[in-house]
Amino acid sequence: RLKVKLLGGYRYSIMAAHGDSIYYGSNWKRKIYRAVFMAPDVIETYYLRDMIKGENLHQGGMCSLVSDGKLYVYRMCDDPFRDRKPVDIPVDTLKWLELKGLHGETAIFRKITNEPILPSVMNMGKKVVVLSCYRGTKRRFMEVLNSVNDMSEFYAPWGSPALVKRSYVYLTNGKSIFVIDPVTSKMLPPLHFWDVYCFHIAGINDGTLIGRGKCKKSGKYHLMTAQLPHEYTKGSI
16 A cells, blocks of 8 residues: 655545546646556656646546537546547536546446436437436435536445446446447446445456445445456457
């Protein structure tokens, strides 16, 4: 276990791993930093860049940029000018959709509802895939949820990114795993956790799902692994 003091102080709400680095920042401070693991036991942090006008960070390490009325998306590790991808949907769509990932030229969004629905996948505009799913827990007494941010604050897996692999994209609502083919916009039957909730995807290694979840019996968070069925791991290595 290594400890490191984050450059730039504290209160950074967005943090995500890309490659061998961790990127962190906040829409409030308008700065992005990078932490790099230097073997065997050193982590170096440094300032990466200031955020530009019209740019916003999203949970899971994604970025959106509104420029001249057009919407662009990219990852925190990308160059906002060179690597951004145009998204053919209205800018205000981000008020009710969560930007979760990028598979080549295709943007991956998630729409979480506070009432039970059957999960579904649809195309919205060109190269835009949207997963609609229930957030996984019932609404609390007197709870009012009106926006993406409201639901994000309440439910733990708000920050779980879309795990993007060569053939599939993996998403979660904390209770189930959704596996999507972004080329065909088809979804495999969801995989459900029976004794775990608030699951957060960390990765897939040799067909094994790795993440953090909360045990129903103990109420504690644990590092967890689960072997995925073979048909759910195509191109995930």
